[in-house]
Amino acid sequence: MIRVLVADDQSMVRAGFRMLLSGEPDIEVVAEASNGLAAVEKAARFGPTVVLMDIRMPDLDGLEATRRILAADRTARILILTTFDLDEYVYEALRAGASGFVLKDDPPEQLLAAVRTVAGGDALLSPAVTKRVIERFTRIPRRAPPRALDELTERELEVFRLIARGLSNAEIARQLYISDTTVKTHITHILQKLQLRDRVQAVVLAHESGLFDGDRRPAG
Amino acid sequence: MIRVLVADDQSMVRAGFRMLLSGEPDIEVVAEASNGLAAVEKAARFGPTVVLMDIRMPDLDGLEATRRILAADRTARILILTTFDLDEYVYEALRAGASGFVLKDDPPEQLLAAVRTVAGGDALLSPAVTKRVIERFTRIPRRAPPRALDELTERELEVFRLIARGLSNAEIARQLYISDTTVKTHITHILQKLQLRDRVQAVVLAHESGLFDGDRRPAG
DNA sequence: CATCGCCTCCTACGTGAGTAGGAGCGGCGA
């Protein structure tokens, strides 16, 4: 019998998994947790074979919860759940000791297969995730994770700051006295270097990395 | 003779204005300043007829510099320069006592005309700015400035938070178990209510308004 | 001198985002 702990802050998601898993004769959901701390505590209490672990959770995120659970019990198998297929999570999660990585919207059979696979002691990545990992390794042979702002040139950083203020390409072009296409070129380079999908993620990164503290808008 | 002080942190812009203005027989650039404090100081020293004032400047922003210059000399005329035609600036600037408001990429003749107009004691807004002001007053008869997050419904706020994390419409749809088109509908409403152009500005607003402090990314 | 990195600009293309306008549904207050 595979004993499962479901840790996710959305009750909807927990209910969905309970529903899905309870239909299986060899699987049993022994507990649920709505945050990271609770997950650690219930893992210790119920000793599940597999923990379905969301990354984004209050109190303690899924990665840290993973580390703590494994520190207490090396036999536990953690299967990371996420909606986001952003690359860093994969590496972070695997470094934390997770056995697998699946997307919440993978098809049900695939999710069930994933649970059984990691329960059996094997590791597994969802196909969508695997694809990204392969892409990444073929694109960037073996260098360290980028995401460093200092990889950007002066000009790129300048463009980056304007993006982060919410300006459009046309506005940036006017501001810097360069053409629209040049702006696009810079942005393409910025996104590649920082491993971001689009300018929206660039804005998020800029603000999260504290690039704008003490530089708030002039008209408050 | 119209005596002009050019205050802008970009030397490129200052040079451009000096070039433009020096070609006019009735206009003379008497000084330049690259930050707000210098602008205040040089305005006191040179007593210019008109100050071309950028809003975004180090040390002291253009709005506060405007207040201080006018506090010292009620006859000074301040013409605000900006690349951004975001509404609040207009009101802030006019409240600060500015005589006009022009965009840096308005055509040269228009900029010259603006300098002469405010020198003559009249007020003036660049056409592009005027357009926005009128739109604003016709669309929202007399109510208080929007830009209030509490105008958003529960669901809209939920979508707003996900936008602010950098998610695409498809990802938001999956996350909330609704369709792509519904997400678009919510976003259209959000942008209207908050007077924003696109999701990029929404991200900026979200982070600037401190909505995300203490809620940083899970994988740090 | 040659190469390399940076900045600039270009075309062409696919697609995600946002608008416009309409529709149906359930709840809730008048």
Added chain:
DNA sequence: TCGCCGCTCCTACTCACGTAGGAGGCGATG
């Protein structure tokens, strides 16, 4: 009961964004 509001979904359309791939100039470095 009627209407309003919030939430959902739809089509059709436009356009900004980002990618791909190429090109030239310029300054520094080897």
